[in-house]
Amino acid sequence: MRAVQITEFGGPEVLQLVDIPIPQPAEGEVLVKVRRAGLNFADTHQRHNQYVEARSLPLVPGVEVAGIREDTGERVVAMCGTGGYAEYATAPEALTVPIPDGVTDEQALASIMQGLTAWHLYMTFGRVAPGESVVVGSAAGGVGSLAVQLGKALGAKVIATASSDEKRALALELGAHAAIDSGPESLTDRIVAANDGQPVDVVFELAGGEVFEASYNALAPLGRLVVYGIASREQNEVRTGKLMRTNRQVIGFWIQPLLDRPEMVGPPLQDLFGRIAREELRVVVGATYPLAQAAEAQRALAERRTSGKLLLDPTA
Known part of the structure; x- marks a missing residue:
């Protein structure tokens, strides 16, 4: 599969498009065919290994994805921790949530990290x-x-x-x-x-x-x-x-740390999905970049040239 991988920490240029094996889900995990991957400002810190939690190499960045759960065919949004900048990603089943009708992949991705953050703030x-x-x-x-x-x-x-x-x-x-x-x-x-x-x-x-x-x-x-x-x-x-x-x-x-507590993920996320479906909450979706342009997407994010939720499209 195609993925964006880091083999050394540094600037955006370390984000390299590579071909690697499809990951295999461990016990308690599921495999997701990624339709959209979310970008977060924390990704730019991880690229320098300057985030709250240290990372090891090689690393496929990306903490969140929306796509199709391979074993059930459900449309889901998932917190994968790492590995999201790819055509396939694994995620804990407990952090893989069906996307309800009336909510798009893009809206769901904005909800699972940024939305939960705003809610808990x-x-x-x-x-x-x-x-x-x-x-x-x-x-x-x-x-x-x-x-x-x-x-x-x-x-x-x-x-x-x-x-x-x-x-x-x-x-x-x-x-x-x-x-x-x-x-x-x-x-x-x-x-x-x-x-x-x-x-x-x-x-x-x-x-x-x-x-x-x-x-x-x-x-x-x-x-x-x-x-x-x-x-x-x-x-x-x-x-x-x-x-x-x-x-x-x-x-x-x-x-x-909140992601290890299901009661702090599920109910807030359902509240957000409900507000979106009722059009009480407008998700501002920014640019969607092809997977090969992950470096440019992170540059734009770091330089504050963006608005709303930024996405990668592994199918492009």
Whole structure:
């Protein structure tokens, strides 16, 4: 089968199209003929071996796929962990979910990683109550575009940040109360101004570095900063005394451990599928790249030239 494989860590050029054997499912796993594979920003970190979890080589990247389950013929979406950038992938049966009628492969792929992330940002980690103000970073991206809509549906006041006029316009179209430039300079002031001059209750933060500091400084007392990415690769430290004086919270969120708890996957995913089928939630699907263009797809993702959910098509 055709697959994209990494044999050394580095830039996008290490993503090489190769021909390798079809993987064989182990006990408790299923084989999926991939129709679409999802791209995530974390894939770019894995390529450098700079993600939360270290990887070994050779590696076929790609944590999520949509396609046909070989043993049952069902249309499914699955969390495969690795191996998604390929014509076939194996995945744990417990993390392989039938896609209901009324939901496309693309919509299902946006739901299983980005959708679950957005859902848990609100429900589990941010514990957002109706009427609270929420800052959604990278609001035109796969997680951000869903988080803006979920926030509106849950009664939150959503302040979106994005890097261009076009992306900010999309966030407003999706239901954001306000949309501001995501650049770190004077970001605290822009956040507070967008919240009618008041500090905000919750920030969903995925950049790190200066953006983390600016977001933390925009928090109200009892505010929560939920960290779910380090896109800048610049890590931050918070002094405990400052936390105590302000009664603020900094909460770390990595979705991978949640996948071992079925109750944190199945019910939220069914909620998301239901919202999509009822057209209460719009999935923003970005570009779909042929498998051979995985390197270009990751470049576009890393350079923030994209909006919505990016996909690879192994059949192209």
